[in-house]
Amino acid sequence: xxxxxxxxxxxxxxxxxxxxxxxxxxxxxxxxxxxxxxxxxxxxxxxxxxxxxxxxxxxxxxxxxxxxxxxxxxxxxxxxxxxxxxxxxxxxxxxxxxxxxxxxxxxxxxxxxxxxxxxxxxxxxxxxxxxxxxxxxxxxxxxxxxxxxxxxxxxxxxxxxxxxxxxxxxxxxxxxxxxxxxxxxxxxxxxxxxxxxxxxxxxxxxxxxxxxxxxxxxxxxxxxxxxxxxxxxxxxxxxxxxxxxxxxxxxxxxxxxxxxxxxxxxxxxxxxxxxxxxxxxxxxxxxxxxxxxxxxxxxxxxxxxxxxxxxxxxxxxxxxxxxxxxxx
Amino acid sequence: xxxxxxxxxxxxxxxxxxxxxxxxxxxxxxxxxxxxxxxxxxxxxxxxxxxxxxxxxxxxxxxxxxxxxxxxxxxxxxxxxxxxxxxxxxxxxxxxxxxxxxxxxxxxxxxxxxxxxxxxxxxxxxxxxxxxxxxxxxxxxxxxxxxxxxxxxxxxxxxxxx
Ligand SMILES: NC(=O)c1ccc[n+]([C@@H]2O[C@H](COP(=O)([O-])OP(=O)(O)OC[C@H]3O[C@@H](n4cnc5c(N)ncnc54)[C@H](OP(=O)(O)O)[C@@H]3O)[C@@H](O)[C@H]2O)c1
Numbered sequence: 001x002x003x004x005x006x007x008x009x010x011x012x013x014x015x016x017x018x019x020x021x022x023x024x025x026x027x028x029x030x031x032x033x034x035x036x037x038x039x040x041x042x043x044x045x046x047x048x049x050x051x052x053x054x055x056x057x058x059x060x061x062x063x064x065x066x067x068x069x070x071x072x073x074x075x076x077x078x079x080x081x082x083x084x085x086x087x088x089x090x091x092x093x094x095x096x097x098x099x100x101x102x103x104x105x106x107x108x109x110x111x112x113x114x115x116x117x118x119x120x121x122x123x124x125x126x127x128x129x130x131x132x133x134x135x136x137x138x139x140x141x142x143x144x145x146x147x148x149x150x151x152x153x154x155x156x157x158x159x160x161x162x163x164x165x166x167x168x169x170x171x172x173x174x175x176x177x178x179x180x181x182x183x184x185x186x187x188x189x190x191x192x193x194x195x196x197x198x199x200x201x202x203x204x205x206x207x208x209x210x211x212x213x214x215x216x217x218x219x220x221x222x223x224x225x226x227x228x229x230x231x232x233x234x235x236x237x238x239x240x241x242x243x244x245x246x247x248x249x250x251x252x253x254x255x256x257x258x259x260x261x262x263x264x265x266x267x268x269x270x271x272x273x274x275x276x277x278x279x280x281x282x283x284x285x286x287x288x289x290x291x292x293x294x295x296x297x298x299x300x301x302x303x304x305x306x307x308x309x310x311x312x313x314x315x316x317x318x319x320x321x322x323x324x325x326x327x328x
Numbered sequence: 329x330x331x332x333x334x335x336x337x338x339x340x341x342x343x344x345x346x347x348x349x350x351x352x353x354x355x356x357x358x359x360x361x362x363x364x365x366x367x368x369x370x371x372x373x374x375x376x377x378x379x380x381x382x383x384x385x386x387x388x389x390x391x392x393x394x395x396x397x398x399x400x401x402x403x404x405x406x407x408x409x410x411x412x413x414x415x416x417x418x419x420x421x422x423x424x425x426x427x428x429x430x431x432x433x434x435x436x437x438x439x440x441x442x443x444x445x446x447x448x449x450x451x452x453x454x455x456x457x458x459x460x461x462x463x464x465x466x467x468x469x470x471x472x473x474x475x476x477x478x479x480x481x482x483x484x485x486x487x488x489x490x
Contacts, residue, residue, distance in 0.1 A: 236414055236482045238414050238452045240443040240445055240451070241484065244412055244441060244443065244454040245454075247441075247454070250486075268485070269482075269484050270484060270486060271410065271412060271484055272486070272487040276487070278487075
């Protein structure tokens with residue numbers, strides 16, 4: 001199977017490393033970062049591209065743009081792993097549309113296009129007889145979307161809730177454990193690379209909200225946007241509040257919650273017993289799904305990371321390979 | 329509310345009917361073998377919710393059915409919910425905040441722990457509300473949320489309902 005990869009950052013390089021380490025019968029014929037690209041139908045030398053990138057260089061040639069890779073490379077699947085833009089979804093959205101129109105499957109870790117345009121993209125994929133997969137957009141390594149689409153296919157989901165943002169979970173874990181203020185815990189998260197210089201997207205619950213929108217639209221047949229999510233972040237939380245919770249053997253976590261029947265779609269800090277399965281430490285993610293036949297299921301795992309996110313992307317790729325790409 | 333009665337044949341069925349007749353809602357039926365009484369005599373406890381003012385009515389129906397109630401434990405505020413508030417709680421009149429819930433008559437603030445770390449810094453409080461029914465609890469939380477919005481306070485609700 002031939003793939004083209006857009007984006008050669010943490011996730012893109014994680015995919016490249018996994019492809020080098022394992023014999024998955026996947027050839028990369030196109031690759032681009034923000035400044036350069038390569039198209040090679042015979043297969044790109046990933047080790048060389050990784051080395052070049054890790055030395056601070058571009059992954060390819062300045063004359064080749066991401067648009068060129070999408071339009072001209074010979075690939076079965078486009079892997080879109082460039083930065084998320086939750087307002088426009090661009091430039092990823094345009095690239096995904098183009099690949100689908102060309103009759104190519106698409107696998108992405110980019111939340112923007114899926115949260116903004118899932119129904120349209122899905123229809124476009126169907127019209128062209130290809131698949132659009134996005135496991136990595138929600139909870140990194142946890143195969144939540146696959147579990148809900150395949151394993152729980154016959155179930156009605158009455159509620160889905162959990163910890164969708166590792167950065168917030170890390171901050172709250174540290175505030176509870178050490179009595180740190182929000183600012184102190186945030187500074188620590190930044191030092192460790194868990195929080196961006198501008199942490200707004202995480203700490204205001206936008207990231208968790210976008211993930212709820214993806215799950216609601218793609219798996220629960222709701223038609224929602226980020227504006228429909230009732231959203232409260234963690235920036236105002238005090239160490240005293242965590243202590244007051246602690247006094248009752250509880251703690252506080254940022255919880256995303258969907259109750260399809262009641263129209264609930266919300267992200268907010270909640271008081272939760274410390275023995276509750278969703279109380280996970282550090283940057284972990286955890287999600288409980290309440291299903292009518294299966295009962296309650298809780299998934300816990302790494303919500304981010306280079307290899308972890310690559311795991312979800314590769315799972316999608318092999319799904320496509322085993323079902324839809326023949327003789328390659 | 330808790331009713332206790334002897335479990336003689338037929339008593340339980342005779343007791344359950346009138347409860348629904350007066351609009352009550354049975355929450356639990358608990359059998360208790362009391363060591364002090366003869367072996368075959370079981371105590372039955374029925375925990376139920378009753379609309380305000382229906383108790384005399386129910387007791388009357390029980391008498392007609394020949395159900396003998398041993399003890400009535402009336403606990404009006406069955407539901408409990410603990411929340412945390414953060415913000416300028418004193419400057420925004422905490423007693424008024426509490427009052428808005430107490431004024432409903434069907435929900436009350438029964439406990440409040442307040443921590444004020446420094447003058448002018450936001451304070452944090454744990455607030456316990458009790459109510460007669462689940463619906464009243466929802467209403468009380470809605471009221472609290474509305475007040476919080478007005479006063480620019482952050483309310484942290486529990487993950488699970490009361
Ligand atoms: N990291 C995670 O753990 C994780 C987990 C789940 C989902 N995701 C999502 O996965 C995506 C990638 O994340 P990441 O952590 O790998 O990001 P990253 O480390 O910032 O890397 C982004 C890559 O995309 C390239 N890029 C930027 N704009 C581009 C454009 N217009 N066309 C082509 N390439 C472009 C960048 O190029 P340069 O190298 O030239 O800057 C870089 O190589 C994001 O949407 C993110 O939300 C990430």
